[in-house]
Amino acid sequence: MTLTEIRPDAVADRTIAGRSPWQLAWARIRSDRVALVSGIVVVLLCLLALAAPLISAWNGHDPDEQFRDTGITDEGLPVGPNGEFWFGTDRLGRDLFIRVLYGARVSLLVGVVATGVAALIGVVxxxxxxxYGGVIDTILSRLMDVVLSFPYLIFAIAVVSIAGPSLTATIGVISFYSWAAIARVVRGQTLSLKEREYVEAARSMGAGDARIMFVDILPNLLAPVIVLTTLLVPAAIVFESTLSYLGLGIVPPTPSWGNLLSEAQGFYRVAYWYLGFPAASLLITTLAFNLVGDGIRDAIDPRMERLFSRRRRRTRRRTRPAAAPASGSSDAAPH
Known part of the structure; x- marks a missing residue:
């Protein structure tokens, strides 16, 4: 076939399909094995937390049921992991595996709900x-500074002393301390986006302020908000565990990873499982959420990941020891 016999539309049969930034981000996430494995771990943890009542019914162990005969040794100590109690028992002979699952329900619920409330308030x-800028920006910015500078534990103690320790008070305290970080990021991005051409075009067409903020500007803020929200979930889980550990969060006998750790502090020398399994659950959950957040951040903004990789390569190159000169080189000193 000669060149003149090639049809001009032969190449047109192979079209190039454009992909949106979200499709590119999803493709990058799928190529990130660490983020994928961490996402699978997060999904499994959520499924186990949701299925805690079903597992309890199948196992026949209620989270508050005390097994005085089989769950406590003759010396009055918790029983170690075995075929009946997979994670062992606690000081009252209760099944620690079931209580850890129910604790996951509380911790994940507090982390997701508190972060969702904080994200909603922070975005608005x-x-x-x-x-709007001006006086409104000054007042709201000073409010953010006050929230971020206020001592966390003092505020938690004040709220608990007034309202009493409860799930609602815990979510309120964590939301109060999380929204300011999101608001700062959204404020900075909005200051840049409100000067863009499409915002000016919407304003010239008579669009109202609410439509411009929530239809034109907000969609362009979703990427950093999603990344920051993903990274705030493990922080909220740790905050809830800290409050429960100090007796300011979830009230026993409702299981929480924090109060499980608090109950186990006197038994860690004779019953490692009592402290080990709740601590491992908290560690795995926070680590998985953080790795998922890092993967989403790198997928949405790959330039930042390349920047850190370039810096790491430069650091390794500078710290690499210089090779010793060869014995027969021309630089050797003459005898």
Missing amino acids: IGLLAGY
């Missing part, structure tokens, strides 16, 4: 501060 306040 950040949009208002960045879009």
Whole structure:
């Protein structure tokens, strides 16, 4: 076949399909094995937490049921892991595996709900501060500074002393301390986006402020908000565990990873499982959420990941020891 016999539309049969930034981000996440494995771990933890009542019914062990005969030794100590109690028992002879699963329900619920409330408040306040500017921006920015500078434990103790320790008070305290970080990021991005051409075009067409903020600006803020929200979930879980450990969060006998750790502090020398399994559950959960958040961040903004990789390569190159000169080289000193 000669060149003149090639049809001009032969190449047109192979079209190039464009992909949106979200499709590119999803493709990068699928190529990140660490993020994928961490995401699978997060999904499994959520499924186990949701299925805790079913597992309890199948196992025949209620989270508050005390097994005085089989769950406590003759010396009055917890029983170690065995065929009946997979994670052993606690000081009252209760099944630690079931209590850890129910504790996961509380910790994940507090982490997700508190972070969701904080994200909603932070996005709204950040949009208002960045879009309107002036006095509104000054007042809302100083409010963010006050929230971020206020001592966390003092505020938690004050709330608990007034309202009493409860699930609602725990979510309120964590949300109060999380929204300011999201609001700062949204405010900074809004200050930059409100000067873009498409915002000016929407304003010239008579669009109202609410439509511009939530239809034109907010979709362009979703990427950093999603990344920050993903990274705030493990922080909220740790906050809840800290409050429960100090007696300011979830009230026993409702199991929480924090109060399980608090109950086990006097038994860690004779019953390692009592402290080990709740601590391992907390560690694995927070680590998995953090790795998922890092993977989403690198997928949405790959330039940042390349920047850190380039810096790491430069650091290794500078710290690499210089090779020793060869014995027969021309640089050797003459005899």
